[in-house]
Amino acid sequence: MAETGEAPRTVILTVDDDPGVSRAVARDLRRRYGGTHRVVRAETAASALDALNEMKLRGDLVAVILADYRMPQMNGIEFLEQAMDVYPGARRVLLTAYADTGAAIDAINVVDLDHYLLKPWDPPEEKLYPVVDDLLETWLASDHRPVPETRVVGHRWSAHSSEVREFLARNQVPYRWYPSDEPEGQRLLAAAGEDGMRLPLVITPDGEALVEPDGTELASRVGLATTPSADFYDLVVIGGGPAGLGAAVYGASEGLRTVLVERTATGGQAGQSSRIENYLGFPDGVSGAQLTERARRQAARFGAEMLTAREVTALEVNGPSRTVRFADGSAIAAHTVILATGVSYRQLDAPGVAELTGRGVYYGSALTEAAGCAGKDVYIVGGANSAGQAAVYLARGARSVTILVRAASLTRSMSHYLVQQIADLPGIAVRTATEVVEAHGTDHLEQITLRDTGTGRTERVDAQWLFVFIGAAPLTDWLEGVVTRDGRGFVVAGPDLSPGGQPPAGWPLDRAPYHLETSVPGVFVAGDARSESAKRVASAVGEGAMAVMLVHRYLERL
Numbered sequence: 001m002a003e004t005g006e007a008p009r010t011v012i013l014t015v016d017d018d019p020g021v022s023r024a025v026a027r028d029l030r031r032r033y034g035g036t037h038r039v040v041r042a043e044t045a046a047s048a049l050d051a052l053n054e055m056k057l058r059g060d061l062v063a064v065i066l067a068d069y070r071m072p073q074m075n076g077i078e079f080l081e082q083a084m085d086v087y088p089g090a091r092r093v094l095l096t097a098y099a100d101t102g103a104a105i106d107a108i109n110v111v112d113l114d115h116y117l118l119k120p121w122d123p124p125e126e127k128l129y130p131v132v133d134d135l136l137e138t139w140l141a142s143d144h145r146p147v148p149e150t151r152v153v154g155h156r157w158s159a160h161s162s163e164v165r166e167f168l169a170r171n172q173v174p175y176r177w178y179p180s181d182e183p184e185g186q187r188l189l190a191a192a193g194e195d196g197m198r199l200p201l202v203i204t205p206d207g208e209a210l211v212e213p214d215g216t217e218l219a220s221r222v223g224l225a226t227t228p229s230a231d232f233y234d235l236v237v238i239g240g241g242p243a244g245l246g247a248a249v250y251g252a253s254e255g256l257r258t259v260l261v262e263r264t265a266t267g268g269q270a271g272q273s274s275r276i277e278n279y280l281g282f283p284d285g286v287s288g289a290q291l292t293e294r295a296r297r298q299a300a301r302f303g304a305e306m307l308t309a310r311e312v313t314a315l316e317v318n319g320p321s322r323t324v325r326f327a328d329g330s331a332i333a334a335h336t337v338i339l340a341t342g343v344s345y346r347q348l349d350a351p352g353v354a355e356l357t358g359r360g361v362y363y364g365s366a367l368t369e370a371a372g373c374a375g376k377d378v379y380i381v382g383g384a385n386s387a388g389q390a391a392v393y394l395a396r397g398a399r400s401v402t403i404l405v406r407a408a409s410l411t412r413s414m415s416h417y418l419v420q421q422i423a424d425l426p427g428i429a430v431r432t433a434t435e436v437v438e439a440h441g442t443d444h445l446e447q448i449t450l451r452d453t454g455t456g457r458t459e460r461v462d463a464q465w466l467f468v469f470i471g472a473a474p475l476t477d478w479l480e481g482v483v484t485r486d487g488r489g490f491v492v493a494g495p496d497l498s499p500g501g502q503p504p505a506g507w508p509l510d511r512a513p514y515h516l517e518t519s520v521p522g523v524f525v526a527g528d529a530r531s532e533s534a535k536r537v538a539s540a541v542g543e544g545a546m547a548v549m550l551v552h553r554y555l556e557r558l
């Protein structure tokens with residue numbers, strides 16, 4: 001390993017087994033960044049990893065890692081995968097020959113690659129520096145210091161403990177979990193002066209103890225923004241799923257003062273998907289968490305403000321101003337609003353289920369709870385793709401997974417590729433014509449009663465884990481009397497508002513509503529919350545972007 005440049009600053013590391021190329025990359029990097037960064041070069045993946053480990057121990061910061069793809073012993077993707085364990089925040093670039101671009105594209109998913117550079121990169125002013133400049137800027141903008149951990153002490157079968165863990169996981173806040181009945185959990189409770197009656201206890205990285213915190217308190221103490229920085233914006237986006245994040249990225253990147261308001265965690269339903277297989281540009285699929293993290297970073301980089309754990313409970317129209325009111329009564333106003341509130345899981349209506357939710361019965365939280373069901377028998381209710389994805393995901397660790405579905409087969413409700421995957425996995429069984437009619441348990445779920453919908457016969461089976469995916473409904477009652485909704489609560493927009501060619505009742509303008517515009521001018525809807533929408537990640541993102549284009553058109557005529 002060789003080092004160039006004396007300044008003991010942040011590090012740019014490059015590894016290439018061809019000494020000539022390795023020297024050339026380091027020379028080009030040094031020429032531009034030598035004054036501000038330390039450029040470290042290595043000629044084998046092993047020595048580069050040694051260098052990274054050494055730097056880690058010394059407490060150095062590594063901003064960018066550039067690795068050649070074709071290296072003996074370990075290729076660039078394998079190297080970057082290991083480098084990520086040491087410096088997860090460093091930006092990653094793969095150097096490839098034209099023939100290897102396929103591998104580089106795969107690496108985008110495997111190691112969350114930021115960029116691949118085709119060799120040769122001459123002139124560096126055009127091909128190398130803009131890429132590295134951009135990555136350094138992103139790295140600087142992100143919090144790259146070692147992340148101090150949040151600690152959660154709770155009861156394994158407590159609904160509130162489970163909610164807190166899910167909230168932290170979905171907001172990508174690293175935390176460590178301590179069951180309250182184990183020694184370390186008890187030590188932490190004692191240190192906080194708690195006897196374990198009020199759980200969960202959350203200890204922030206600063207050592208502050210929060211007892212039974214609500215979402216907003218938790219969000220603000222673990223570093224998530226909850227308070228708007230202004231009281232008037234060009235655009236308020238309500239909902240932080242794919243549609244809302246899409247709108248925030250396009251709104252902010254096109255110069256609109258944009259704020260996004262999310263009541264739980266960004267990512268929405270997509271954030272809970274273990275693998276989205278059909279989103280354009282990810283041939284090997286992408287996890288919802290990864291897609292969310294990238295979109296969040298992108299929106300922040302363009303300057304969108306993002307508020308977490310803030311629920312919008314009212315929309316008021318005051319002349320040209322649109323006021324968005326929060327659950328605590330405070331409000332912000334804007335020229336325009338995009339409703340991107342998606343849909344929420346429908347609840348399973350059977351005795352015992354509500355009481356045991358969070359204590360063995362879960363809605364869509366399969367990813368957070370997966371570790372707990374390792375080696376256990378798991379039941380999943382539902383026959384659509386979300387149930388199928390959860391089954392495939394949980395089957396990796398669970399002893400058995402049983403999908404319970406009312407219909408006679410999965411083929412009508414689930415995508416063909418998932419039905420195929422389920423058929424190929426020996427750990428998954430499908431019980432058709434079956435419904436859950438009761439859940440039993442005191443502290444946590446112990447048994448469920450199943451009913452054969454054909455014969456009516458019931459059977460009580462042991463079950464500690466039940467995941468429910470039985471469809472979803474929009475939660476839009478707070479919009480009652482403000483915007484037009486269809487019979488199921490979805491928001492009606494554009495041409496659907498004027499089926500006979502007549503503008504909707506009370507429409508005040510001499511033009512018809514734009515495509516995604518609701519019955520209130522300047523209020524748009526995007527994604528799953530829209531009546532007749534496609535219920536797909538790609539279409540939600542697309543509608544978010546399109547709504548911003550219509551916001552511009554609206555503002556031009558304001």
Ligand SMILES: Cc1cc2nc3c(=O)[nH]c(=O)nc-3n(C[C@H](O)[C@H](O)[C@H](O)COP(=O)(O)OP(=O)(O)OC[C@H]3O[C@@H](n4cnc5c(N)ncnc54)[C@H](O)[C@@H]3O)c2cc1C
Pocket residue numbers: 238239240241242243244261262263264265266267268269270271272273274275276277278279310311312313340341342343344364385386387389475526527528529534535536537538540
């Ligand atoms: C498990 C699962 C797997 C899926 N897999 C796929 C797949 O593989 N491919 C695919 O194309 N689609 C998939 N889908 C569907 C896809 O995720 C949705 O179509 C997409 O997420 C819709 O995006 P959205 O932004 O419109 O709404 P949502 O994702 O529902 O996001 C809406 C957001 O708004 C927030 N919100 C709601 N009301 C308020 C309020 N009053 N105040 C503040 N915030 C509010 C919610 O908390 C939520 O975060 C999957 C869905 C699930 C549940």
